[in-house]
Amino acid sequence: MDKKRRKFLKLAGLAALGVSAGKYIDIIAKDTAHKIPLADSLSNTKLPTVKVNPKNRWAMVVDLNKCLVDEGCTKCINACHKTHNVPDIGNPKDEIKWIWKESYENAFIDQENYFMKESLEDKKVPIFCNHCDNPPCVRVCPTQATWKREDGIVMMDWHRCIGCRYCVAACPYGSRSFNWKDPRPFIKEITPEFPTRTKGVVEKCTFCDERLAEGLEPACVEACTTKALVFGNLNDPNSNVRELLKENYSIRRKPGLGTNPEVFYLV
Amino acid sequence: MYDSGKILIGIIIFIILVTSPIWYDLAFGNPTIKPKLVLPTGEDQKECVMPTEYMRHNHMELLNVWRDDVVRNGDRIFAAASGKNFEMSLTKTCIGCHSNKAEFCDQCHNYLGVSPYCWECHVDPKTVEIK
Amino acid sequence: MIELALKGTKKYWVWIFFLSAIILVGVYFYSRQFGYGLGITGLSRDVTWGFYIAQLTFLVGVAASGVMVVLPYYLHDYKAFGKLTILGEFLAIAAIVMCILFVAVDVGQPLRMINLILYPSPSSILFWDTVVLSGYLLLNVIISHTVLEAERKSIAPPKWIKPIIILSIPWAISIHTVTAFLYSGLAARPFWMTAVLAPRFLASAFSSGPALLLIMVFIIKKITKFDPGHESVRKLGLIITYAMCANVFFILMEFFTAFYSSIPEHIHHFQYLYFGLDGHNTLVPWMWSSAILAIVSLVFLLIPKYRENEKVLVWVCAAIFISIWIDKGLGMVVTGFIPTPLGKVVDYSPTAPELLISLAIWAIGFFIITVFYKITLSLRKELVT
Numbered sequence: 001m002d003k004k005r006r007k008f009l010k011l012a013g014l015a016a017l018g019v020s021a022g023k024y025i026d027i028i029a030k031d032t033a034h035k036i037p038l039a040d041s042l043s044n045t046k047l048p049t050v051k052v053n054p055k056n057r058w059a060m061v062v063d064l065n066k067c068l069v070d071e072g073c074t075k076c077i078n079a080c081h082k083t084h085n086v087p088d089i090g091n092p093k094d095e096i097k098w099i100w101k102e103s104y105e106n107a108f109i110d111q112e113n114y115f116m117k118e119s120l121e122d123k124k125v126p127i128f129c130n131h132c133d134n135p136p137c138v139r140v141c142p143t144q145a146t147w148k149r150e151d152g153i154v155m156m157d158w159h160r161c162i163g164c165r166y167c168v169a170a171c172p173y174g175s176r177s178f179n180w181k182d183p184r185p186f187i188k189e190i191t192p193e194f195p196t197r198t199k200g201v202v203e204k205c206t207f208c209d210e211r212l213a214e215g216l217e218p219a220c221v222e223a224c225t226t227k228a229l230v231f232g233n234l235n236d237p238n239s240n241v242r243e244l245l246k247e248n249y250s251i252r253r254k255p256g257l258g259t260n261p262e263v264f265y266l267v
Numbered sequence: 268m269y270d271s272g273k274i275l276i277g278i279i280i281f282i283i284l285v286t287s288p289i290w291y292d293l294a295f296g297n298p299t300i301k302p303k304l305v306l307p308t309g310e311d312q313k314e315c316v317m318p319t320e321y322m323r324h325n326h327m328e329l330l331n332v333w334r335d336d337v338v339r340n341g342d343r344i345f346a347a348a349s350g351k352n353f354e355m356s357l358t359k360t361c362i363g364c365h366s367n368k369a370e371f372c373d374q375c376h377n378y379l380g381v382s383p384y385c386w387e388c389h390v391d392p393k394t395v396e397i398k
Numbered sequence: 399m400i401e402l403a404l405k406g407t408k409k410y411w412v413w414i415f416f417l418s419a420i421i422l423v424g425v426y427f428y429s430r431q432f433g434y435g436l437g438i439t440g441l442s443r444d445v446t447w448g449f450y451i452a453q454l455t456f457l458v459g460v461a462a463s464g465v466m467v468v469l470p471y472y473l474h475d476y477k478a479f480g481k482l483t484i485l486g487e488f489l490a491i492a493a494i495v496m497c498i499l500f501v502a503v504d505v506g507q508p509l510r511m512i513n514l515i516l517y518p519s520p521s522s523i524l525f526w527d528t529v530v531l532s533g534y535l536l537l538n539v540i541i542s543h544t545v546l547e548a549e550r551k552s553i554a555p556p557k558w559i560k561p562i563i564i565l566s567i568p569w570a571i572s573i574h575t576v577t578a579f580l581y582s583g584l585a586a587r588p589f590w591m592t593a594v595l596a597p598r599f600l601a602s603a604f605s606s607g608p609a610l611l612l613i614m615v616f617i618i619k620k621i622t623k624f625d626p627g628h629e630s631v632r633k634l635g636l637i638i639t640y641a642m643c644a645n646v647f648f649i650l651m652e653f654f655t656a657f658y659s660s661i662p663e664h665i666h667h668f669q670y671l672y673f674g675l676d677g678h679n680t681l682v683p684w685m686w687s688s689a690i691l692a693i694v695s696l697v698f699l700l701i702p703k704y705r706e707n708e709k710v711l712v713w714v715c716a717a718i719f720i721s722i723w724i725d726k727g728l729g730m731v732v733t734g735f736i737p738t739p740l741g742k743v744v745d746y747s748p749t750a751p752e753l754l755i756s757l758a759i760w761a762i763g764f765f766i767i768t769v770f771y772k773i774t775l776s777l778r779k780e781l782v783t
Contacts, residue, residue, distance in 0.1 A: 047354050052341035085390075092744075093442040106740040112662075136585060142524035143513040149341065157338050158388060162513055163436075163506015165446040166524050172586035174739050178446060178506065180437030190395040192358055198387040199435035200506025213343050254739075257585040 048213035054150035057234040058207055059262040060221075061244045062126060066228035069101045069124045076126055077101070079223030080205070085196040087186035096177040098205040099128035099220055108265075110254050120267060126229075128220075129154060129175040129205040130253060130261030137167035137176065146202075152234075152262060153207045163200040172254050173261075176204045207231075234262065302374035305367060312364045316347050330357065330385075357389045368393065399550065402776040403769045409621070413768065417761045424758015427751040428503060436506055439752040442744060445735040449748040450504035452727030453756055454497050456606070457763075458577045459599060459726065461493035461534065463607020465570035466637050472563050478629040482615070484549075487542040488770040489611055490570075494535040496763040503755055523579045530573045537566045542770075550777055574599050587734040589667035592655070598648040599726070604641035606722040608634050609715035614767070616712045622775050635711055639699040642718060646692055649725070667733050676743045681733070684724050691721035 067073075080086065080099045089095045101124040105112070131154045138148050145161035148154050168176045179199045187196060194210065197203050208218035216222070221229045232241035241264075244250075250264040268274065283290075292298075315322055317329060333355040336342045345355045353360050365371045368391045376382065406414075431438045441448050464486035470476035471483050502508050519525045541563055548555040578596035585591060612634055618624045656664040669675045671685045695717040698704040705711060737743050748756075 047352060048343040092444075094437050095443055102740060106742070109739070109741045139521050140524065140584075142519050142522040142528070143510075143517045144519050145513075147339075155338070159334060159338065160510070160513055160517065161507065162510045164501075164504075164524060165506070166522070166580075168446045169734070170584050170586055172739050174444070177443055179435065180441070181435035190390055192390040192392040192395060193356075195358070195388040195390060198384075199437075202506075209341065213341065259585070 048210065050213050050215050052149055052151050055235060056151040057262070058131070058152045058212075059232065059234045059241050059264065060131075060207075060218075061230040061232070061241045061250070061264045061266060063228045063230065063244070063248075063266045064123065064125060065119070065266065066226040067126065067224075068226055068228070069126055073225075074101070075223040075225060076220035076229060079219040080128075082189060083191055083208070083211075083219040084194055085183075085187050085190055086203075087183035087196075088188060089180075089183075089186050094180040096179065096183065096203065098177070098203070099126055101125065102127050108251065108253060110256065111251070117267070125265065126220075127173070127175075127253070128263070129207075130173055130259070130263045131205075131207060133260035133262060134258060136170040136172065136257075136259060140166045140170045142166065149209075153209055153212075154204075155209065156203060156206055158195070158197050158201050158203065161201040163202065165202060167202055172257050172259060176202050178202050300378075302378045303370075304374050305370035307364045307366065309364070314347070314349060314351070315364070316345060316353050316360065318348070327383075333357075357385060358392065362391060366393065399546065399773050399777065402773045405776075406772060410768075410772065414765070417765045417768070420761040421758045421765070424755045424761070427754045428758070431503070431751060431755065432508075436504075438749065440747050440749045442746065444738045444742065444744040445732060445746040447504075447731055447735070448746050449728075449752050449756055450500045452731040453759070454500040454504070455577060455599075455731055456723055456727045457493045457497045457500070458531070458574055459603030459722075460607045460610060461490045461497065461531075462570040462574040462600070462603045463611070464490035464538070465567050466604050466608050466641075467611070467634070468563065468570075469567050470633070472560070473567070476633070478627060478633060481624075481626050482611070482630055482634075484542055484545055484774055485615065485771065486611060487538050487545075488767060488774070489607070489614070490538045491535065491542065491770070492763040492766040493607075494531055494538070495766060496759050497531060498535075499759045499762065500756070503759070523576060523583065527573075527576050527580060530569065530576050534566070534569050534573050537562060537569060541566060546774060546777070571600065574603050581730075581734065586739055588661075588663045590730075590734045592652065594648050594651055598645065598652075601641050601644035601648055602722045602726050605638050605645055606719050606726075608638050608641070609718045612638070612715045613712060613719070614771070616708065618771060618775065623779065624775055631708060631711070632706055635699070635705045638715070638718065639696075639705060642692070642696055642699060645722070646696055649692075666737050670736050670743065671729060671733055675737065678736075678743045678745050680745050680747060681728060685729055688721045688724035688729065691717045692725070695721065 077097075077099050081088070081097075084098065086098055087096055104120050104123040104125055107125050107127050131152060133152070135146075135148055135154050138146055138154060141147070142164060143160050143162055145157045146154060146167055147157075163178065165178055168178060179197055179201055182199045184190075184196055190196065208216070208220075211218060217231050218229075221231045230240050230244060232239040234241055236242065244266065245264060248266045250266050252261045252264055255261070317325075322329070333345065336345075337355050343355055345353045347353060356363075362368065368386075427438075439448065439450075467479045467482045467486040471479040502511065505511060514525065514528050541559060544559045545555050575596045578599040581587070581590035582592060582595040612631065615624075615626050615631070619626070653668065656668050666675060670678065671681055672689075673679070674682050695714045698710060698714045704714070732746050735744070736746070
């Protein structure tokens with residue numbers, strides 16, 4: 001090819017790259033000009049005004065002696081999945097679940113015991129994300145689409161998730177589900193106030209952060225009629241969860257892995 | 268330049284193809300169709316979260332800021348310039364007033380050929396049956 | 399130099415069109431996957447990484463293997479590899495492109511992949527994998543372009559390329575180490591969480607990559623006048639032998655640790671692979687085939703009479719390539735998930751769309767290799783005449 005033509009094409013290519021790079025820099029630059037300070041008086045008290053308090057450390061205690069999941073109770077599962085538009089895909093390959101019942105020996109697989117306490121034999125337990133203190137899923141996320149909030153909740157950002165499923169591989173508890181297809185057709189009753197998700201992102205329990213912002217307890221806790229699920233602040237030495245943990249023997253799932261799960265089970 | 272005849276013809280064909288939407292519109296398009304926005308009429312729906320001029324140009328940016336504030340910072344309250352506080356929510360606040368997406372949002376979006384994918388996740392209550 | 403790839407024999411064009419047809423089929427099925435979601439594959443809630451990521455893992459090894467010809471030539475002045483280094487670099491480029499494509503088809507929201515750059519996450523090994531793989535691609539593109547340009551002008555390559563080539567040597571080691579780190583740091587998957595995973599990856603890479611290079615060199619030798627020379631083939635055969643010894647040794651080390659310790663968490667994965675677990679034995683015939691191919695190849699490689707017989711060597715290389723492809727791909731990636739962290743045994747087998755998309759990506763890789771090798775060989779033929 002003619003030397004001048006080659007040079008021209010190379011320059012044109014670089015120029016095109018330069019122009020598009022400028023556009024990317026615009027996208028990357030964060031827009032902080034629109035932050036307006038909160039007004040002193042809040043006119044509408046129905047607003048979710050509770051902010052993230054870094055002094056809190058949210059945790060859950062599951063009292064297996066009170067839980068009726070063995071008798072077929074699924075109130076916590078129904079409440080969670082309805083509030084959050086969790087689809088019912090209907091097959092174990094593509095299923096999505098934020099909270100579900102698992103057999104005791106699978107949930108606590110590292111605590112093998114041939115001769116168990118009778119009440120625990122063949123028992124089913126409700127399991128969900130443990131919101132670990134040292135979460136391996138957060139460590140591996142390449143876009144920080146999942147991160148640990150200051151009050152301890154391991155959050156999900158469904159706008160940022162690229163669906164690489166590294167977090168699913170890293171979770172030792174199987175708490176995370178991936179949307180293998182569009183979930184909307186599989187949601188029986190959509191709750192419009194909460195978004196659905198789209199295909200290609202990972203989802204899990206987020207301790208109902210949208211309800212916490214309104215000062216409410218998580219949906220599963222509210223739905224449980226036997227008060228088997230107790231949600232509270234571990235950093236408050238007088239909280240309900242701390243009292244329960246002081247007075248009862250509790251276990252956690254796979255404690256030896258160093259993930260420091262914040263869901264305690266009273267056996 | 269070698270093959271200058273073929274190259275020139277190629278360039279002309281390219282220009283015609285690339286500008287074809289303009290020719291098509293001039294020939295078959297209806298220039299009188301304009302977006303017809305239906306504004307909310309309720310008593311407490313007179314005022315948007317930001318002035319209209321701002322919203323017309325920047326509502327996408329505002330939504331992006333809201334998205335990051337709510338999801339990543341846990342901050343859900345937006346203080347409008349008027350002093351009123353709103354919850355930063357597409358479905359609850361925006362669609363709460365502009366309840367008919369087809370008569371409002373879609374008017375401009377369809378006219379410009381824009382399809383924001385927000386609705387893949389965020390719910391437009393009119394399209395789902397609430398039991 | 400691209401004009402050299404636009405002129406070829408009938409066989410060349412038939413090959414190009416054959417590859418293009420496979421690519422088009424894959425593009426069609428990918429568009430179906432893009433519309434429906436990854437549910438079109440055989441992946442499931444429990445086995446979330448499968449065939450695509452298996453190919454990625456294997457191909458990072460093939461990409462890294464270019465270093466086996468580059469290191470002796472540039473660091474030890476081993477002149478016999480002179481004709482092969484650029485072929486190794488082109489193989490690396492094709493392999494990395496395939497790796498990137500396999501990631502792109504495996505990710506749930508491919509249009510958001512720019513988030514990897516917009517929100518760098520140094521604690522995530524996947525972030526570092528993106529960095530080192532892109533860097534290695536860039537290095538090899540610069541190196542191969544510069545060296546080939548210099549060859550075309552019949553002059554020595556510019557001096558500044560030498561440190562870049564030297565950099566590519568530890569960088570090649572790093573790409574496969576980082577890829578191994580993706581797996582070996584996960585407490586959730588005891589099958590992967592072994593310190594020997596990175597050395598295993600490197601050993602298998604340095605046997606399977608050069609094996610592929612040798613196979614391609616033999617094919618080129620048959621259809622063109624290109625002759626790498628007996629010494630380079632013998633040396634490469636020797637390198638493959640040592641690497642394969644290390645690879646088999648490492649696999650046997652894994653066996654010992656798992657079975658002697660009797661820890662169920664560790665044993666179960668190996669049982670699933672080689673003997674079946676709870677009635678699930680999809681991978682058993684594959685793993686035994688891989689093992690037999692590996693042992694038989696090693697025996698032939700260790701006997702000089704066979705290793706130095708080029709007719710035997712090409713088949714041994716094919717056996718090694720297939721054996722490691724099975725072991726590193728399906729064997730390693732899928733088994734990390736089976737049994738699940740809750741102890742369940744779940745089966746996985748790729749679906750037809752998944753396989754056709756993967757085949758298309760392999761075809762893209764071979765397309766790149768074909769075009770680059772055609773350019774190189776046509777250039778060298780022109781220089782001779």
